[in-house]
Amino acid sequence: LDLLETGSDLRDSPDYQQIHAQALNTLGSLELALGQPDTALEAWQFATEIYQQLKDDIGITGTLINQAQAMEALGLYRRTCKTLLQALKLDNNCDLSNQERFETVLQTFQQTPDPQIKILGLRSLGNSLRLLGDLNHSQQVLKASLKVAQPPLEKRETLLSLGDTERSWYNHYKQLYTRKRLRTDQKEVKKQVIAQVDHALNYYQESLQESSKLSASTSLDIEPKLQQLSLLIDYHNWLENLNYEDNNDNHKPNIQDVKSQINDQVKELLNSEITKLPASRTAIYAQINFVESLISYELKSNNHQDNLQRSSFILQPYEIAHTLVKALQEAQLLDDKRAESYALGTLGKLYEQTQQWYQAQEFTEKALTLAQGIQGDDIAYQWQWQLGRIYQALGKTEEAITAYEATVKTLDSLRQDLLALSSDVQFSFRENVEQVYRELVDLLLQDEQTAEPIANKRIQDNRIPDNKLKQATEAIDSLQLAQIENFLGCNLSDIVELAEQEIDPSAALVYPIILDDRLAVIVKLPKSGEFIHYTTALPKAKLEQTLESLRIELEKRFISKNSLALSKQVYDWLIRPAEELLEANQVKTLVFVLDGGFRNVPMATLHDGEQYIVEKGYAIALIPGLNLLEPKPLAQVELNALAFGLSDMREDLADHQGFADIPFVKTELGEIKSQIPSQQLLNQDFTSQKWQELISSVPFPVVHLATHGQFSSDPDETFLLAWDKRINIKDLSNVIQNRSENSLEAIELLVLSACKTADGDSRASLGLAGVAIQSGARSTLASLWFINDESTAKLMTFFYEELAASGATVTKAEALRRAQVNLLKEPGYKAPLFWGAYVLVGNWL
CATH class of the missing domain: 1.25.40.10 (Tetratricopeptide repeat domain)
Structure with a gap:
C-alpha cells in the first residue's frame, strides 16, 4: 500500500x-x-x-x-x-x-x-x-x-457456526423448560435440551477434526474446545438446578458423567497450552473465556458443596488469577482497552467469588472506568452490577443502590441494541437482566436501620422513605417494559410515560413484587401520590404454587371451598392491609402492575371472605408498567365497532385442528349490533386479508374479535384464528404500521372474547401484554381462559350496554365491573369460570 x-x-x-x-x-x-x-x-x-x-x-x-x-x-x-x-x-x-x-x-x-x-x-x-x-x-x-x-480451515469455521446454532437451540429449549408447568411437557422439553447438547458437542468435535488437518492445529483447536467446555459447564449448572423428583425418568442425565467430561476438557485445554499462546486479541479472549467458564463452574460447585468430588486439576484461584494477569498484560501491550476491561472485570469476579471484597472492588472499578471510556455499555453494565453485589457484601447499601441504578440505566439505553444483537441475549434475559432489576428492588425495600428485609410489618411500622418506594416502582416499570420488549423482539418507541397529573384521581396503583423470601406490595394512592408498603414473609415457590392452585380452581364450573380459601388468601396478601386507606382516599379503581404468577390470575376474582372484590365496588385494570398510550376517555369518540367472528372451525385447515366450534359467537355479534353501530364479518368473510384491509383503512374505535386465540410466552404460539390462517404478533404489527401510515387514530378498545393462555405456560400472560401493545389499542379486553358457553355473549352484552348507555360517566374498567357483577348475579353464573376470565389491559378510562 x-x-x-x-x-x-x-x-x-x-x-x-x-x-x-x-x-x-x-x-x-x-x-x-x-x-x-x-x-x-x-x-x-x-x-x-x-x-x-x-x-x-x-x-x-x-x-x-x-x-x-x-x-x-x-x-x-x-x-x-x-x-x-x-x-x-x-x-x-x-x-x-x-x-x-x-x-x-x-x-x-x-x-x-x-x-x-x-x-x-x-x-x-x-x-x-x-x-x-x-x-x-x-x-x-x-x-x-x-x-x-x-478446504479444512473454512469447513472448520462452518462446523463451529453450526455448533453455535445448535447451542442457541439448546438455550431456547432450556428457557422453554422454565415456562412449562406440566410434568409431561417438562419431560419432553428436557429431552430436547439433552439432544441439543449432543448435537452442538458433535459439531464442535467435527470442527476439531478439521483443525487437526492443518499445520497450526494447536491454536485452532482451542476455540472449539472452549465452546465445548463452556457448553458442558452451562449444561452441568442447569442440571444442578433441576429438582429430579421423578425417579422413573429414563431421560435423567448422569451429572457425574458431565463433571467427568468437564474435567477431561479442562485437562485437554491445559495440555494445548492455552496460557502460552502468542499475544493476540484471539489469545486474550481465549484465556478470559477459559477462566470465565471455570469461575462459573466453581461458583455452581461451591453452591452445591461438592468440591471434594471434583478432580484435583481444576485450577486453584491463584492459578486462575495468574492466567488473567497474563491476559491483562497482553491486552495492555496490544492497547486493546476492551480486552483489558474484560480481564480486569473477570479478576474482580474471581475475587468476588473468593470473598476478597476490597480486591474485587478495586479491579471491578478499574474495569468499569475502561469500559465507560470506550462507550462499551454492553460490558459496563456487567461491571456496574458486579460492583453493586460487592458493595452490598461490604454493607455499603447506598453505594450498592447507586451501582444497581447505574446498571438499570445502562441496560435501558442498551435495550434496543440487546434486541438487535443476539437472540442468545434474549434467551438469557431472565437469568441476567431480570435478576438485576429484582436485586435492586430487594435492596430498596430493606429496612434502613437494620439493612434487613422487612416482612410481616404493618403499614405504619414500615420505615422505608417515599423516594425509595418510588424508585422501586420505577424499577418494576422498567422491568415490565423490558420483559415485553424482549418478548416482542423490538423497541417500544411509540409509548409515552403517563404524567403524574394525568392519572385518574380515583385510581390507586398496586404493585405486588415477588422476591425470593417475601412478597412486597407497594400502593400509590391517588391525589396525594403517597406510597404505602407492606410485606409478607413468603418463599417464592410457595407463593407461585398458591397462585397456580387458585388458577386451576377458578376454571371449575362450581365454587369450591378451596377456591374461596385461595382467593381470600391472595386478597389478604394484596388488598386487606390497605383496605382502610383505600376507602379513606375514595378509591374506585385498582390498577395493578402484576408480577410473575399474579399475571395468570384475574384480580377481579379475589374474595374478602364475604364477597368478590368487584362486588365491593372496585373496578380492576392491568397495566404493563406505568407506560401507556396516552389515555383518553372512550366517551370522547363516537362508539361504533368493527366485529369479526369465527363460529365454525374448518376440518380441512391445519391451523383449525384441535379447536371446537363456538356456536354462541353469532349470538354475541348479534347482541353487539343491538347495542352499538357495527360492521360484522363472520366465518368465510373473516379472512386474514379482509381483517388487515379493514383495520388498516377504516377508523373504527372498537374492534371486537370473537374467535379462538392463544396467549403464550413464545411469540410464535401467540395468535388469533381467522377463516384462512392464524393471525400472529407480526401481522398485528404490520396492521398498526399501516393504520399509522393512513393517519388513523389508534384503536380505542380491542376486545378478544374467546382467547386463553397457553396450557402449562407459566409466563403466557406476556403474550396478552404483547398483543395489547403490538395492536396499538389504547385498551384491550381479553379472556384468560376459554368459555364455550352462552355466558360470554351475556357478559359482552352487559359490557356494551354499560358503555353505550352511560356516556361520559363510566370508564371502561367500571363498565367491565358492572357487566361482571350483573352476570354473577344471574342464576347458574356465580362461579368465576363464567365471569372472572376477563381482564382489561391498558387505558382504563
Missing part, C-alpha cells in the same frame, strides 16, 4: 486502481485475523468504493461479504445481514420469515459462481440469522454451506 501511495509510476499504471483494491482487500483480511475488525472494515469499505468506480461486480460482491464478516466480529448483526443481501443485489430486509423469500435468498447465494464468496456468504448469513433469532433458517443455510466443497 505504501508503494502504491509513493510510486508515481505505479499511480499512472492502468491497473493501479485494481491493484490498490486488491491490496486493501488483503489488508482487511490481515487486520481481521489480528483481531482488529474495525480497521478491517475500513479497508474493505475503501476497497468496495474502488470496485464500484471500476464497475467490477465480483470485486464489489467479495468486499461487501468481507465487510459483513468484520461487522459480525463487531457485533453489528443487523448491518451484517443487510450488507450480505446488498452484496447479492437483494432487497436488504432481513426478515426472512416468509419461506418463499428465504428460498429466493438461499438460491441466490448458492448460484454465486465464485466458491469462496459462496462459502463466506452462506456462513455469514447463517451466523446473522442465528444472532437475529431465526434459528431454523440459520440451520438450513449453514447446512447448505457444508454441501459446498471447502
